Structure formats: structure tokens, C-alpha cells
Amino acid sequence: MGKLTIPEQELMRPGHMGCLGCGGTLAMRLALKAAGPDTIISIPACCWAVMPGVWPNTCMGIPMLYTAFEVTGASISGIRAALDAKGKKDTNVIGWAGDGGTFDIGLQALSGMVERGTNALYICYDNEAYMNTGIQRSSSTPEGAWTTTTPVGTENYWEQGRKKDMISIMVAHGIPYAATANVAYPEDFVRKVQKALSIDGPTYLQIFAPCPTGWKSQPAKSIKLAKEAITSLAYPMYEVENGVYKINRKPKEQTPLKDYMLKQGRFRHLTEEFIEEQQKMLEANWKRLLKLEEITNEE
Amino acid sequence: MSKHQDIPLTPINTESSEKVRTGDWRTYIPVFDAEKCIKCYICWKYCPDAAIKVKDEESLPEWDLFHCKGCGICAEECPKDAIEMILEEVE
Ligand SMILES: Cc1ncc(C[n+]2csc(CCOP(=O)(O)OP(=O)(O)O)c2C)c(N)n1
Ligand code: SF4
Ligand code: SF4
Ligand SMILES: [Mg+2]
Numbered sequence: 001m002g003k004l005t006i007p008e009q010e011l012m013r014p015g016h017m018g019c020l021g022c023g024g025t026l027a028m029r030l031a032l033k034a035a036g037p038d039t040i041i042s043i044p045a046c047c048w049a050v051m052p053g054v055w056p057n058t059c060m061g062i063p064m065l066y067t068a069f070e071v072t073g074a075s076i077s078g079i080r081a082a083l084d085a086k087g088k089k090d091t092n093v094i095g096w097a098g099d100g101g102t103f104d105i106g107l108q109a110l111s112g113m114v115e116r117g118t119n120a121l122y123i124c125y126d127n128e129a130y131m132n133t134g135i136q137r138s139s140s141t142p143e144g145a146w147t148t149t150t151p152v153g154t155e156n157y158w159e160q161g162r163k164k165d166m167i168s169i170m171v172a173h174g175i176p177y178a179a180t181a182n183v184a185y186p187e188d189f190v191r192k193v194q195k196a197l198s199i200d201g202p203t204y205l206q207i208f209a210p211c212p213t214g215w216k217s218q219p220a221k222s223i224k225l226a227k228e229a230i231t232s233l234a235y236p237m238y239e240v241e242n243g244v245y246k247i248n249r250k251p252k253e254q255t256p257l258k259d260y261m262l263k264q265g266r267f268r269h270l271t272e273e274f275i276e277e278q279q280k281m282l283e284a285n286w287k288r289l290l291k292l293e294e295i296t297n298e299e
Numbered sequence: 300m301s302k303h304q305d306i307p308l309t310p311i312n313t314e315s316s317e318k319v320r321t322g323d324w325r326t327y328i329p330v331f332d333a334e335k336c337i338k339c340y341i342c343w344k345y346c347p348d349a350a351i352k353v354k355d356e357e358s359l360p361e362w363d364l365f366h367c368k369g370c371g372i373c374a375e376e377c378p379k380d381a382i383e384m385i386l387e388e389v390e
Contacts, residue, residue, distance in 0.1 A: 219370040
């Protein structure tokens with residue numbers, strides 16, 4: 001006899017338009033399991049605006065509002081205010097946007113929502129580029145990556161500069177709860193969604209969501225890649241509650257960044273030296289996280 | 300529905316996507332070996348298409364091939380190698 005380790009309820013129906021092996025799709029399935037039916041979700045332009053299906057079909061088992069690209073944060077502030085006015089204080093409100101819609105174009109609206117103290121959960125599914133419009137770089141794209149706007153050929157215009165640190169930006173707002181998550185760890189993500197929803201205030205989750213189409217990776221490998229993002233230190237999994245850091249997974253053994261990167265076509269052009277530089281940068285970032293955990297947990 | 304004029308100004312999606320046969324996107328089809336299965340439901344947990352059903356915690360997982368797109372995550376993640384992806388024959 002087995003045991004289900006995450007809620008059984010299925011609020012994301014099959015028949016959706018997500019690509020094979022899409023991490024963003026799995027992220028939604030898990031988030032809805034965690035949030036339950038008394039939830040309203042607002043989604044701007046992104047793959048998830050298309051995935052529910054062609055009108056009049058939808059894979060969503062809960063009410064969903066399509067909103068404009070820049071305004072997810074404002075949109076959920078409005079939904080929350082309307083629900084509160086109607087006395088529906090227990091209905092969950094979730095904003096769900098891609099990294100382009102969060103790190104770049106929706107950043108101001110998200111900042112406003114957190115500053116206002118809106119009681120809502122904002123979830124960014126991070127596939128590290130603007131995928132729905134054909135793989136353009138965003139400020140979440142990691143250094144060295146190929147995208148259609150950072151092309152690689154006879155000349156190299158791959159992504160320059162490091163990935164924006166959104167969690168630090170959220171923490172700087174004094175947000176009650178912010179965390180990263182990973183589709184390879186559904187139990188952890190379900191717990192984080194439920195925790196965030198139990199907090200009366202603004203909360204932010206950012207889930208690492210492999211995109212085989214944009215990363216030029218094998219659909220079947222999405223979960224393996226997601227695990228390797230943690231062991232290679234490329235995408236640490238941690239949460240920050242009222243300024244106190246907790247790292248959720250500390251790899252017993254660090255795996256080479258090279259192994260993670262070379263499984264993805266978007267990094268295939270990179271030299272050993274370049275990848276080594278990146279690994280050093282990630283190791284420094286990891287040390288900083290460990291320090292933050294230590295300092296913020298002192299009495 | 301035939302013309303774009305028939306679409307309401309504010310379209311509201313009211314019907315379930317379940318009637319959409321995404322199974323015809325498939326190239327490789329999962330073949331399940333019940334003998335090897337230990338009912339850990341890891342395959343169910345990771346399916347991005349909610350195409351693996353688990354009736355209760357006594358039952359074997361079941362594949363919904365009307366919707367399964369053949370991504371192969373279940374076969375890759377199964378700890379007992381109870382799932383194999385094979386090239387699907389179509390008439
Ligand atoms: C104001 C505005 N600019 C551009 C677009 C075109 N657009 C639609 S989806 C999208 C990409 C979204 O990227 P991201 O937020 O990372 O989500 P993903 O598609 O990667 O899931 C863009 C540029 C738009 N809909 N609205
Ligand atoms: S392009 Fe990427 S994120 Fe978008 S549906 Fe396909 S796999 Fe998912
Ligand atoms: S992952 Fe494999 S062993 Fe576990 S329930 Fe699925 S088929 Fe059975
Ligand atoms: Mg994106």
C-alpha cells in the first residue's frame with residue numbers, strides 16, 4: 001500500500017496546452033492542490049495565459065482572471081479589496097506570473113502590492129526567459145544563456161550580467177514571507193503555498209520551472225534538471241520569514257555546474273573557463289546565503 | 300461557433316479542457332509493468348498533465364492516454380523502472 005505525499009485533489013485538469021515536460025505546468029498543478037477550491041487566481045500575459053486552453057475551454061478548476069502584463073500585483077490587490085468588501089476574507093487570492101512578468105515588467109506593481117500590505121500570495125514561475133513569445137531574455141536569464149535576443153553564432157552575444165535577485169528585493173520590502181521553491185520537491189512547495197496563504201499579508205514565492213522548449217533540454221529530464229539546479233548551487237531553495245533565512249536543502253555533495261549546464265542547449269556554447277567563473281560566482285552566493293542564515297538566526 | 304463575431308466581447312471560459320485530446324501530440328507511449336510497481340506514486344506526483352490517476356492508496360496508477368503527451372517524466376522518475384517509453388505505432 002502506498003501513500004500520497006501531496007493533496008489528492010486535482011484542480012488543474014488535463015487537456016491544457018503546456019508543452020511536453022513543462023515545469024511551469026507542474027508548478028500550477030501543485031499550487032492548486034495546495035490552495036484548494038476557495039481560491040481566485042489572476043494571470044497576466046505569459047505561457048500560463050495560453051495554457052488553460054482555447055476559448056471556451058479551460059483547464060482551471062478555480063476562477064481565473066486574465067490580466068495585463070504589467071499589473072499582476074495591482075490586480076490581486078483589487079481582487080482582495082473586493083472580496084474583503086464582500087466579507088469573503090477566507091478566499092485565497094493568488095497572482096501567478098512568469099519571470100518576465102515579475103522581474104521586469106510587473107516589478108513596480110508587485111512592489112506596490114507588497115508595500116500596501118495586500119493579503120495575497122504572488123507566485124512567479126521562473127523559466128528564466130520570456131518563453132511564450134519565443135524565448136527572449138529577461139533579467140532572470142542566467143549569465144551565458146542563449147536566447148533569441150542573446151544569440152550565439154559566429155559572434156557571441158549571450159546573456160551578460162547576473163540574474164536579478166528577486167528574493168532580496170522582496171526582503172528589502174520587509175515582506176512577511178518570501179521563498180524559492182522547485183518543481184522537483186512538491187511536498188516543500190505545497191507546504192510553502194499553504195504557509196504563505198495562512199499569513200495575513202503579502203507573500204512571494206518563486207518556483208524554479210524547467211522549460212524544455214526554451215532551454216533546449218529533454219522533456220523527460222525536467223525533474224532531474226531541477227534537482228541538479230539545487231545540487232550545483234545554481235538555484236538554492238530557501239525561505240525568509242520576517243527577515244529570518246532558512247535554507248531548505250543543503251546538498252550533501254556539490255555537483256559540477258558543468259554537468260547541469262551542458263544538459264541544456266541554451267548553455268552548450270560555453271567554455272570550461274566561463275562555466276568555472278559562473279560556478280565561483282554561485283559558490284560565493286551560496287556562502288552569502290549560509291552567512292545570512294547564520295546571522296538572522298542569532299538571538 | 301464559426302465566425303470571430305460569435306465570440307463575446309468578454310470571453311469567459313466555461314467548458315472543461317478535458318475534452319481536448321492532447322494524447323495525439325504523443326510520439327512515445329508509456330508502457331507500464333504492474334509487477335514492478337511498489338505504489339510510491341512518484342509518477343503521479345510529477346505528471347505535468349495530470350494524466351496519471353490513482354484511485355486510492357491501494358490501487359496501481361493508471362495512465363489516461365487520451366491526455367498523456369508522452370513527455371516521459373514518469374518513466375524517468377520511477378524508482379523501479381516500471382515504466383518504459385516506446386515509439387507509438389499509429390494506423
Ligand atoms: C505589455 C505587453 N508587452 C508584451 C506582451 C507580449 N508578451 C506576451 S507573453 C510574453 C512573455 C512572458 O514572459 P514571462 O513572463 O517570463 O512568462 P513565460 O511566457 O516565460 O511563461 C510577452 C513578451 C504583452 N502581452 N503585453
Ligand atoms: S514554452 Fe516552456 S514554459 Fe511555456 S508551455 Fe512550453 S515548456 Fe512550458
Ligand atoms: S513511480 Fe513507478 S513504482 Fe512508483 S507508483 Fe509509479 S509506476 Fe509504481
Ligand atoms: Mg518566463
